[in-house]
Amino acid sequence: MLKQTEGSHAIAEAVALCRPEVICAYPITPQTHIVEGLGEMVKDGSLTGCEFINVESEFAALSVAIGSSAAGARSYTATASQGILFMAEAVYNAAGLGLPIVMTIGNRAIGAPINIWNDHSDSMSMRDAGWIQLYAENNQEAADLHIQAFRLAEELSCPVMVCVDGFILTHAYERVDIPTQAQVDEYLPPFEPVQQLDCDDPVSIGAMVGPEAFFEVRYLQHYKQQRALELIPHFAEEFKNLFGRESGGLVRPYQCDDAETIVVALGSVNGTIKDVVDEMRAAGHRIGVLTLCSFRPFPLTAVRTALIKAKRVVVLEKSLAVGIGGVVSDGVRKALSGVVLRGYTVIAGLGGRAITGKSLRALFEKAERDELEMLSFLDLNWDVVERELERGRQQRRSGPTAENILRDLGPAGARIG
């Protein structure tokens, strides 16, 4: 049913339609509304056959999900930011054990300095943990990806993170078509575990593995993700046939066919980029955008195919790998191995800094003139940076950076954008 609703609520409804059997939750902004919504559904009886477990921490949330998934229950949780760091050990364990848990990440910055706003630092911190990572462009896709995520996770026996931009999507009201239970039931078969803690047929899960076998077990995680490269488009296609709309897949090119400049990005910023692309196309610019939906596995071939004819590629990233620059651009460069073109990395939107169409237009035009640095920072306030650096040059005890900068800036509430 088409409705105007909050992103978090749409996700909660989509997850409920997947008939989860265990949901364990610990609140953290900005994902809280999702598990609150699911908790209400369990309590009011609209979601049956599901145990909602309040836990004492994020570490416990994922540990409970590991236990329930191993016992053969379809299991779900959600977190963000410091929450995913606190559960980091369990994140690796869930993947290493091959348990098909689905977890939403309401993408948010990681402290310090403490910040509740959106960027991709949190999910990026777990990019090599063995989970599949899918990024949603809008709330329709955020809802749909959860349905595809359970299918994919259970087919491969591999956990999946669905990454949804915090506030920008989780707290946005927009129209979302919530599917029917019958549609979801047709798409998502009952959970048939490949391994299960079963009293009638006992096994142990989680053996100590020495040098003789660890390598192979780890390799098989990689193998699963290579299989996912085939399954993700396949399941997206089946989804389209059944639900009548495109959601998910590995990559989505927009206006890329004859583009000289192609922008690559993850998540909700693709919407703003597409508006800018349309505006620039109307003015005769040959520009397009490649939306990466699957970041793990990284679709090297699909990215290469989409970008190979471009003259330049601008990777716009909402995370900063301190000391090198981009995270996504590493994968893009690998995909373009041997191809000669200009590649730019742009870090944008950290800690919730607004990414505006106006700034993007200026950035892309600068890229077209090949005047961009290899690594640049969109709308970074260089005056503030320089003032803080100067303070450090003036005196040894220059004080804490974040506090110094806040004092320079004055009251934050007085600004717009």
Next chain:
Amino acid sequence: MFQVRIHGRGGQGVVSAAEMLSVAAFDEGRFAQAFPSFGSERMGAPVMAFCRIDTREIRSREPVMQPDALIIQDPTLLHQVDLFSGLAAGGFILINSRRSAEELGIAELAHGIGHDHLCTVPASDLALKHTGRSMPNAALLGGFAAITGQLHLDSVTKAIREKFPGKVGEANVAAAEAAYEHVMKERQSPAPHA
């Protein structure tokens, strides 16, 4: 596309107001997007929320920098925040206040945007009268329908009832209708310095 920016303070229902506007627009068959710009989520801290309304899919995720309408839920923000930043030519301003624009010292704004595009409405008083609480958000939405003509009052009251089911909703609908009447009357009155 019609863009709205709502300014208020934490606890005044700024975010809910933007959400209700988007629901009303959706009910009229349009595309709408509402989202908040959270500060540090403290009661009383300046808060903004945005709503975009269009006849086609809305893809942009940037904050509303060039609003077609501003709703000011708390007039004490007038001299603290750059509220009118980016207001489009021919835009609308609706302020929750018992005082007139002249008394608030912003009458000169009306010269730029037109007398009938700048209204004040005592939304907190109307809310207190009808709901027993001074939460001005729902009343202001009635005022918004009147000043902008972007939405029918019926769609707004339907959205309010959806957000606040039962008695609370009905009381807020009464406040919204009263604010609608107030703004309609104010718009029809002659300009003070015409």
